[in-house]
Amino acid sequence: MKVAVVKETRPGEARVALVPQGVQVLLKAGLSVTVEAGCGLSAGAPDEEYVEAGATLAGSPEEALAGAGMVLHINAPSLADPDELGLLGEGAILLSFLDPLGNPDRIRALASRRITAISMEMVPRITRAQSMDALSSQATVAGYKAALMAADSLPKFLPMFTTAAGTIRPAKALILGAGVAGLQAIATARRLGAVVEAFDVRPAVKEQVESLGATFLEADEEVTAEGEGGYAAELSEDQHKKELELIAGAIKAADIVITTAQIPGREAPLLITEEMVKSMRPGSVIIDLASESGGNCATTRMGETVISHGVQVIGPVNLPATIPVHASQMYSKNIVTLVGELVKEGGGIELDFDNDVVGPATVTHGGEIVNERVKSALEA
Amino acid sequence: MKVAVVKETRPGEARVALVPQGVQVLLKAGLSVTVEAGCGLSAGAPDEEYVEAGATLAGSPEEALAGAGMVLHINAPSLADPDELGLLGEGAILLSFLDPLGNPDRIRALASRRITAISMEMVPRITRAQSMDALSSQATVAGYKAALMAADSLPKFLPMFTTAAGTIRPAKALILGAGVAGLQAIATARRLGAVVEAFDVRPAVKEQVESLGATFLEADEEVTAEGEGGYAAELSEDQHKKELELIAGAIKAADIVITTAQIPGREAPLLITEEMVKSMRPGSVIIDLASESGGNCATTRMGETVISHGVQVIGPVNLPATIPVHASQMYSKNIVTLVGELVKEGGGIELDFDNDVVGPATVTHGGEIVNERVKSALEA
């Protein structure tokens, strides 16, 4: 079966879904691979390396996708012009981030074209599927980069310096939401010498935060909301109020705030009000990693850096694309492992919906929306 | 005596020569301070804080400078339009970076206006003068920022990561020239998890590099050139060739190169040829901190980021200005300490050219160029 990879068309995207090492694995599994020329250049994978690994080069997306039984993507193929979705053959298998809960139209379109769509977001967070968990791998990149970005934007040093020209106090960083990205941001900020505090609503996180040498912001009364599958749930209104009070108290002293709080399928919770932004020192930096799902900060604008009350509020979009080489490597490893779940001995494809990874991750198949969560979300 | 501080006019400059803490010290010494409104804003010092500290606000540079006996600056006042130099009263004392060896016209102009010009660059590097050593304090900022910038530009992670999506090898950084800025770049790159190698022509540096946990690039045959006052001297042609060979061998493996090599009063030595750039992996980053004095890399262009053979060659200008809060704090501490050398008990000014700091640092006085090194450089 032919597996196709094309250049991502999303603006600013520098990653590629499959790197040459991944090509080799797929070939060994009995598949053939065609990549669009130049697709990996910005991710540190020149065409020669693909060819060396055994892939066929295609001059255009059309050529690459023609006859492909499987298509690997990072960003969901666009419905708009150029209509990438139109190039996919009926019955083809598409593996990609699809944002199924946030973008129903796309899911409907995929179903109507009888495409088997497997959503990287829906890969369950079970132990066995950790190596296919692209959300985690890309969140790792985002968390690291967010801390770097904050350090780069701050008009101050992060670490402490005792010098002949005076003593510089270390910067204070506050990380809100300590999931995969948040933990990585903590680690990176600590590496750079900042004093780090963090908060999350899942109680298990306290120990994890402390295991990175940071302190956990402790509420007088508990603020917790543990959801399913290791994710957080939405807070009750009362709890949310308590959380805001807690953050308001801590944020005044912070030079850097990195927010990552998200609840799957919902808008990101508001953690920083405009009032709080105002209370911060001018020059401070807020990096809002939830900006794509509405933002954790009231003044965030997606994809922009706004100066709000002297504070830089940055709402980065697609941070993983800023470290394209390694982000692609990790994504490629994830997707190739997932493809492995679909391939039978000898190279044939078998879609086993009883498989505990493939089942939950498949969103559309045979013209139907097969994932229950997505279906009920679409109906609502 | 009135001490004046104005907003720096150099494009991109965000620092200020005196911060409010410095104002207090000067007042205590018996001086009065006038600052141009808004001069410290970008450096985290709003006007209110100056006023609180006891400074007078002036609405314009003209107003600030009128009648000032002493002017504190970071960048030398420009000769061009608007002619800042013209605003200085005759006989006033100017403390600033002046680049006396690189910019003879300015020195002549200063002399001709009978300004007493004290060059921050010429503060001798003796133990006692360390707290007045603005070159060091600003180089500290530059070295730190260079490493951050490199990390931010690199399409890779710096630290090692072992994850379910594969193992990421740590990035390799090569630091050429391990003076103040170079050492700081080493420390910061190491903090971020890079594997760091460094080279310098002063033999004392090896131990210093190793004291930061980095490795020193060792030549088969010695490549050394120790100059005066702790600075380097120019290498002989033969030695230079050997150095280039050494670097060519090491640079291929580097993801990040930060160069800081400088020789006072001369063009920066060439350490990276175009050939070497070509030998590096695409996506790698070269940060050339010597770009303002000609650059250590053949393809550097000052103030620009050029992609040369796939390698990003960045020639940053005025890096300290990117961390304005702390860079200003440190500069202010330096300059205030230096002013202390000029002030007599009670607030009067006494220019004592026998003073082992004031003497060497004064470039022009009473219409004359008084510094021997500068004089001979101008004549040459």
Place this chain on the structure above:
Amino acid sequence: MGELMIGLYVFVLATLAGREVITKVPPTLHTPLMSGANAISGIAIVGAIVVAAKAEGTLQTALGIAAIAMATVNVVGGFMVTDRMLSMFRKR
């Protein structure tokens, strides 16, 4: 002081020394140490020789020779096997 009392003194002191000699042995050496001590307990061979030497009659001779044979197994085998085990601990 009588024979027995002397023996007792000596016995008690040797016991004290034996107790002190083994203070903290790493578990890796438990088996070799046991084996080495075991070989030492083959000192019964001295007694066996004395008995065999002054044996009168077949029974005693037989007992003496059997005692010697058994003690020798213990001594020879014990020291050799201990050495074999210990040869696996290279010195550093």
Place this chain on the structure above:
Amino acid sequence: MGELMIGLYVFVLATLAGREVITKVPPTLHTPLMSGANAISGIAIVGAIVVAAKAEGTLQTALGIAAIAMATVNVVGGFMVTDRMLSMFRKR
């Protein structure tokens, strides 16, 4: 076995035991340990008593009594001073 030989056996074995008993003493206990051992060396009092008891003539009596007095200083002072030192080590 002669008196001397028995004494020798006992002496050697006691020496071995003594050697083994002191294996690893923390430096903080050097002085108390020294002082405690010193008190034990006051066992000479036993000899002194024996001598004093069988003393004949003034010289020997004087010697015996002096020996007793000196040994007693050692024993009484030694144990008491050791105890005083040790009472300063609070348990942690």
Place this chain on the structure above:
Amino acid sequence: METFIELVYLLSAVLFVVGLKRLQSPATARGGNALASLAMLLAIVATVVDTEILTWTGILVGVAIGGLLGGVAARRVEMTDMPQLVGIFNGFGGGASALVAIAEFTANPTVGMGTTGVTIMIGTLIGAVTFTGSFVAFAKLQGLMTGNPITFPGQNPFNLVVFLGVIFLAAASLGVALSADPMVLFWIFLGTALLLGVLIVIPIGGADMPVVISLLNSYSGLAASAAGFVIGNMVLIISGALVGASGLILTQLMCKGMNRSLANVAFGGFGGSAGVDRAQIGQRPVRRADAEAVAAELGYVNSVVVVPGYGLAVAQAQHELRKVGDLLEQRGVDVKYAIHPVAGRMPGHMNVLLAEADVSYDKLFDLDEINSDFGSTDAVLVVGANDVVNPSARDPDSIIAGMPILDVDAARRVIIMKRSLSPGFAGIDNDLFYMEHTLMFFGDAKDSMADLVREVRELA
């Protein structure tokens, strides 16, 4: 002459002490063994010189047979069969002591109650028990009989009765209670003593045999000492007492290592198949070790692989870990760190920790790089990791099935440092904890590691 012989005996006694002492540290152990065997030679030569040998042939035959048997067995046997070999050697030693006492009795059956008589009886009793007990232990370990405890109702009372019977028969043989032929009574006494040896050992499980052998070893020392009293020989008394005392201490140490009391071993009817210990925690028994034991396990081998996990991070023990690694390397041990892809709670968690402790990158290996090395690794130190080394991931029905794991169970020795037997992130039990070659080192990783630093430093 007499004096000279005595001096040689004294010298050999001293050498025994020194030799035994040297056996305590791997660095000096081999020399210690050589010293002890030299001491033995001295004692034998002195005896031969001192004794007027009547029948050289007999003695030579005895030595030849014994030497051949012992030598061949020592050379031939598999390393894994060492414990039973030591056991059987020990039995022969005990037997020899018994025979000495028996010979003395036969020489003078009417010795009667008195010093000599009593010591003869003690020598015979202890020697005989050692003899048969050792053979049973051998049979159990060698698989000649079941390794399981053999128990029957009323066992302990029965054994007590037999023991009292033996004592009674001994007294009788000395003409105290019964007025039968002392020689006949003596043979019955001997038979019962032999039986007692069997009875004592059969209720103990095969896995506890090493402890039993060590105890019997201590007995054989006492038997030799008793023989010494019988024939009035100082070197026998001393060496025997030495072995008796050190053997007892060693036995206690071994029990402590298994977290058992000696009584528990002797009367527990435990030790089913393989060193199993029904400890309090968890349902299944584990082997515990303390810092000292772990230091020895790590300090005297060639290669150690450290597997850090989330517990290392929780305890913030990275600096101490680094220290242990450094110390081991100074000892010439090859130390590597195996980083599992999902160790910790975020990608790269272990990297952050180890970078903080400045562990050189080239000592870090990921799963694919190191997994094939475990087979040739001497010891693995698992620090606060759990799921990532859980072999149940290989079981397709496990909830962590399919996660690649570090195959640490392939190493010769696995040491696991954690606070309890609690599960990790995945919440499931870990078979690794209960394996034959696993030692659990319980405690907070920071404290445990600090203890380990100290103990490794103390190693010779």
Place this chain on the structure above:
Amino acid sequence: METFIELVYLLSAVLFVVGLKRLQSPATARGGNALASLAMLLAIVATVVDTEILTWTGILVGVAIGGLLGGVAARRVEMTDMPQLVGIFNGFGGGASALVAIAEFTANPTVGMGTTGVTIMIGTLIGAVTFTGSFVAFAKLQGLMTGNPITFPGQNPFNLVVFLGVIFLAAASLGVALSADPMVLFWIFLGTALLLGVLIVIPIGGADMPVVISLLNSYSGLAASAAGFVIGNMVLIISGALVGASGLILTQLMCKGMNRSLANVAFGGFGGSAGVDRAQIGQRPVRRADAEAVAAELGYVNSVVVVPGYGLAVAQAQHELRKVGDLLEQRGVDVKYAIHPVAGRMPGHMNVLLAEADVSYDKLFDLDEINSDFGSTDAVLVVGANDVVNPSARDPDSIIAGMPILDVDAARRVIIMKRSLSPGFAGIDNDLFYMEHTLMFFGDAKDSMADLVREVRELA
């Protein structure tokens, strides 16, 4: 009766061993001492019971005087004077043994060459040497005579001659060489032996006295043992041997702790007044200290300030330093780090290092914050820093004049850890090294710090 007494003696010997063993650990030491004193009581009671006492009064008077003296001294003396007190007690013990031997000789001056004669001479010799040696040691420590080594040309040969003379006189007293009145010879012999004790101790400096006392303690044990041989008493032989052996080991341990050999202590002529050591390096004398001493200086005070410098970075000893800091804090010591603005070779050099070792930021203080605290600081630990603590910066003529320095000299105790007396970056000598209250702890900072970790851990 005889047997019973012997058994009591044996019991008391065993109790001595156990008591001595318990003295090894702070937790059991007090009990051990009690046990040993119980053993002593047993031995005395047994002796009294066994002996037909002729003159109770005399004995009671002796006991009363001795007990009073010993008890009062033990109660009254200052803690700091302990070593000399132990020394003098020891002298009395040795004296008592000597007197026992002397009494035996006076009872039978013509005993002649033979076991008893030889043991009498040995007992007298060792006892006498212990007696006078202990008094000299006492005098040196108590300040009754100079603490400095007293040396004169040809000292060692002279001492050797005296020693040989004593041996000769001993032989002569036994009627071997000279045929003079043995009693007269014996008194001369005794006098010379007493002289020898003085001669042996005077060349040793006051600072080495504790080692000397420990050695003399070992001697007094041997003297007791010799007395035991003289009167044929087992408990004397055993206890004496015990003290002799353990004292010798303890002496060696103490030497090792000072990094000296016993010979070096005995013949070195070292150890001036208070640990001052005219070592090779530098012109001016400094006081050296080793890890153990430094651990004690830091471990028993309230506040310690650490001053890191470039040497810390060169040695990369930051992790060990952190460890020492942690350990001290666990002991309740308040530990701060004083960071000089230009310590190291780049701005913030020390911050980088301490951050790597994860020293909490709030323990770091810069010059302005901490300089006024040094006056109330118990001890300062300077690690590889030099220029930044050089008081000559206060001298306007110095090339580093005007540089602000950390005023560590105001602290009660300054400990400087560096490899030698070499200067730092500025290339000038540092007066701080030579100050009264400064201790130099020489060595690579990493090694020294590792030693310090160990020693601090060992503190009670």
